Amino acid sequence: MRRVLAAIVVGLMGLAPAGSGAAVRVKDIAKVDGVRRNQLIGYGLVVGLNGTGDKTGVAFTTQSTANLLERLGLSVSPDDIKLKNVAAVIVTADLPPFARAGQRLDVTVSSVGDAKSLQGGTLLLTPLRAPNGDVYAVAQGPLSIGGFGASAAGGGVQQNHPTVGRIPSGAVLERDAPLPDLNRGYVDLVLRQPDFTTAARLAGAVNEAFGAGSARALDAGRIRVAVPDSQADDPVGFLARLEAVAVEPDAVARVVVDERTGTVVMGQDVRIRPVALSHGNLTVQITPYLEVSQPEALSAGQTVARTGAEVTVTEEEARVMLLEPGETLAGLVQALNALGVSPRDLVAIFQALKAAGALEAELEIL
Known part of the structure; x- marks a missing residue:
């Protein structure tokens, strides 16, 4: 324990001497407002399982399978479907900023029924929607779960989580990601850790780099930076220079x-x-x-x-x-x-x- 504490002290004090701070880039402590990831979600079916899918008692799996077959031209009653190789799943993905139609995303597939394992399964075409309901991507492909599970005679063994898998590059974007507006004449920088001192220092560093009046702190977490007229036609180049500005952040002890x-x-x-x-x-x-x-000799004790x-x-x-x-x-x-x-x-x-x-x-x- 003493060595651990000593190592922590040496490491921290080696990074920055007492009483002084270390300058970092703006991009390491702040991001441009509006440049963010968006989450997508969808409901789908995984087929091809080796008897490890949802049981018959999972009504939404049989109903979903009946609906799928009906869209493919087959009319089947859900009561007549007995499934062991199909599992209902929730599919999730992150939509990165500035993504364009045609790009591919990694997706995570998670069982929502009582399936024992998704190993060897294939996800059928699943629309992925944003919180507003718009479809941004579709996912399909074979799963990679990175684990396994087996049981017999009351015993079993399991490695990782066999009911959760991933499909690398399994989703295709059908529309562009929402884009932030970079043509307003200014950009807002949002601190990842809001702090009044850090906001004031960041505004001062930007004013020193681009001229007085270029930036001002609106609050502890937001700094507004004016885009120079000379950089109006090249906002990307201006943001690249802005992200490289060095600033010394402050933090609460x-x-x-x-x-x-x-x-x-x-x-x-x-x-x-x-x-x-x-x-x-x-x-x-x-x-x-x-x-x-021990009782005394010739006594009635025990x-x-x-x-x-x-x-x-x-x-x-x-x-x-x-x-x-x-x-x-x-x-x-x-x-x-x-x-x-x-x-x-x-x-x-x-x-x-x-x-x-x-x-x-x-x-x-x-």
Whole structure:
């Protein structure tokens, strides 16, 4: 644990010295408003399964199969359909920005019935719709599930999830993705992590690169940048230059603790106020034993056995560490290492520091 904490400190302080920040590109902390992915969804059927499809009790699978056969010119009653090699599925995909008709997308296929496995199945032609109901793509093709499942005589084995699969390049776009308007004379940059300081710094960096008055922060998460007249006919070239502008982002001091894995991450701006920190462990050990009670000779008593327990309490010597005013990340972790804390102890220590008002940072426990 001490080595883990020390490695975290060295890594974080090696990235940026205390009291200084590292400049990053605008594209790493912000995106152009309107340039986003859209989600698509559809309902379809997977056929060709080896007896691992939905059972007869799944009414929507038999009804969907009857509807499909009717569209193909065959009239069959759902009550007459007995299926084991067909499964009803939900098909999902992400529509990237600036995608054009004819491009292909990867799709994910997930069972919605009681199918045991989609292995070896083929997805039939399935329309993929946006939330507004418009069809943007159609998907079809053989599934790749990357797993398997088998069972017999009450036992079984399973690798990964056999009821979820993917079809690489399995969907074809039928219409262009919605396009953002880049001809309004300005573009809005949206910060991925809204922050007033970062927004002000980004606007200042853009003004320095393109001239005073080019950008202004509208709020903590949005910066409006005017497109120069000289770049009006080349908005893509202007955005490429804008994304390359260097800016030093700011962030809230935060301590993140994952008790399950013992991972602790602390930003370099974490500070602590004067506080005395003590840590010690109390160990209670209970050892059961069996005792036989023997009666006196020639008495009417009986031999009986009784149980007892020996209780031993061991308390480690607690050490008190005095953390000086304005102590930095390095000093805080050095003190915790000296106390020999465990991941569970770390959670308790940080919670106590926060409750005492000595931790000048947000505490997030995963």
